[in-house]
Amino acid sequence: MAYEKELDVALLAVQRASILTRTVFSSHTKGTLTKSDSSPVTIGDLGAQALIIASIKHAFPEDEVVGEEDADDLRKDEQERTLVWDLVQAARLDDISAEDKIGGPIKTVDDMLTALDSGRSNGGNKGRVWALDPIDGTKGFLRGGQYAVCLALMVDGVPTVGVIGCPNLPIDDQAPLDSSVGADADDKEGKGVLFGAVKGEGATSRPLSKGALQGSKKISMKAVPDVSQASFCESVEAGHSSHGDNAAIASKLGITKPSVRMDSQAKYASIARGAGDVYLRLPVNLRYEEKIWDHAAGVVLVQEAGGEVSDAWGKPLNFGIGRTLKENKGVVAAPREIFPRVIEVVKEVLDVK
Ligand SMILES: Nc1ncnc2c1ncn2[C@@H]1O[C@H](COP(=O)(O)O)[C@@H](O)[C@H]1OP(=O)(O)O
Ligand SMILES: [Mg+2]
Ligand SMILES: [Mg+2]
Ligand SMILES: [Mg+2]
Numbered sequence: 001m002a003y004e005k006e007l008d009v010a011l012l013a014v015q016r017a018s019i020l021t022r023t024v025f026s027s028h029t030k031g032t033l034t035k036s037d038s039s040p041v042t043i044g045d046l047g048a049q050a051l052i053i054a055s056i057k058h059a060f061p062e063d064e065v066v067g068e069e070d071a072d073d074l075r076k077d078e079q080e081r082t083l084v085w086d087l088v089q090a091a092r093l094d095d096i097s098a099e100d101k102i103g104g105p106i107k108t109v110d111d112m113l114t115a116l117d118s119g120r121s122n123g124g125n126k127g128r129v130w131a132l133d134p135i136d137g138t139k140g141f142l143r144g145g146q147y148a149v150c151l152a153l154m155v156d157g158v159p160t161v162g163v164i165g166c167p168n169l170p171i172d173d174q175a176p177l178d179s180s181v182g183a184d185a186d187d188k189e190g191k192g193v194l195f196g197a198v199k200g201e202g203a204t205s206r207p208l209s210k211g212a213l214q215g216s217k218k219i220s221m222k223a224v225p226d227v228s229q230a231s232f233c234e235s236v237e238a239g240h241s242s243h244g245d246n247a248a249i250a251s252k253l254g255i256t257k258p259s260v261r262m263d264s265q266a267k268y269a270s271i272a273r274g275a276g277d278v279y280l281r282l283p284v285n286l287r288y289e290e291k292i293w294d295h296a297a298g299v300v301l302v303q304e305a306g307g308e309v310s311d312a313w314g315k316p317l318n319f320g321i322g323r324t325l326k327e328n329k330g331v332v333a334a335p336r337e338i339f340p341r342v343i344e345v346v347k348e349v350l351d352v353k
Contacts, residue, residue: 003161003198005059006153010163011196011213012093012102013055014149017048018165018194018208020091021135021149022187025167030142031083033073040138043080045069047087048134048149050106050116056130057118058103063153066323067119067132068293074113085109095211123292125157125320133265133293139237140263145185148264152296157320162300164195166266171207173219173273177231181270182262195219195269197304205273221306221335222274228254230277230338233267238284241330245282245349252345268298271333272305278342281331282312282350289324295331308339312346 001007024030024044031043049069056063074081088106093099106112123129133150141147146168153161168185171193175181185191192208196216206216224230232250235241246259260276270276279302296319299309310316312330321327334342 001198001201003153006161007163007196007198008213009055009059009102010151010153010161011194012098013052014151014163014165015194015208015213016055016091016093016102017051017134017149018167018192019210020044020047020051020087021141021147022167023087023090025141025187029083031080032142033080040142041069041073042135042138042141043083043087044141045135045138046074046116047084047091049119049132050084050088050112051091052132052134052151053118054106054111054115055102057115059101060128063128063130064121065119065130065132066121066123066292067134068291069116069134070120071113071116074116081109085112088112093211098212123154123320123322127156129154131293131296131319136294137264137266145236146182146262146264146266148266148269150265150293150297152300154296154319157318158199159296159300159319160199162197162297164265164269164297164301165208166195166269167192167208169193169266169269173205173217173275175275177233177260177270177275179258179260182236182260193269195272195301197300199300199304201304203272203301203304219273219305221271221302222277224277224335224338227338227341228256230255231257231260232278232280233260233262233270233276234280236261236263240284241280242282242284246280248349249280249282249345252348253342265294265298268302268333271307272301277335279331279333282346283330286329289326290328290331291324292319295325302333306336307333308336309333310343312350314343314347
């Protein structure tokens, strides 16, 4: 299989980082700071990014990484640095050969800061670049909703390997998708899924474990013979995606089921495994540039499960022009057969605005 080692390393790296995020999710101490764009970041985001970049740099030292976070706060704040260091040391896979494949534990605080700071690549359309969101949906993570640990390898600007860990999603791929999935979520028994996909090779899910990789199943999107029966997912945060436009589109498609709101790329993962059908992310503010780490892994997963993804105007997402998708606005993802109809209606709704 193509990109077998890359997929393995990415799955194990995300699995190890999820051990850390789960510890923080269930702890009172989240060390939440506010970033310059007013969004929150926690010791979970920082620890997970350090662990994942250390894993990538061990296996593929030449590769670049576009990561959401950096070490600026930890270099200034000793208390926060100690909290993250303790978490990073404690997060280990319980299978030694799996842990070895991703380089074993980070050795020193300096190594941790260097790893965390190695996600500053500007991306581009040449060579191998990983896009990393250590906690996607930080607001959901803090609220007790869905969140996801997301990692993708882009080759010459094309998302090629995608891995998403969803500690709060039900393991059962067929579990019905209703509003309870996105609200008051937890990571108790029966929860925690690790998704993976390689371009041209299909998509899989398996239970998120603490050790070696096991039990993978092929996933695919559900057939939707009648688009009015589709269920659609959208953001919880009204500031991230226009609930009004999404509702107008659903209504024009004849959809009467209420939308399922959940945070993070758990939306891409949910439609990829056929729990839901359509993901609508209509822009609220046309000045906002979507970040590549918020979409790269989800796009590979959906494409490999039988779906299509574009921006709200039907334009392909261009991942090869930097850290953001500045040529695109909004995102629409749906099974291939109904995608043209969905985009047609999205454009009708946008045109009358
Ligand atoms: N104004 C915005 N519009 C769209 N997405 C945003 C905006 N601000 C932040 N985001 C990012 O959207 C993603 C979550 O979207 P949602 O859960 O609504 O699908 C997150 O990656 C979040 O960043 P973060 O990774 O910091 O949580
Ligand atoms: Mg994100
Ligand atoms: Mg994030
Ligand atoms: Mg963030």
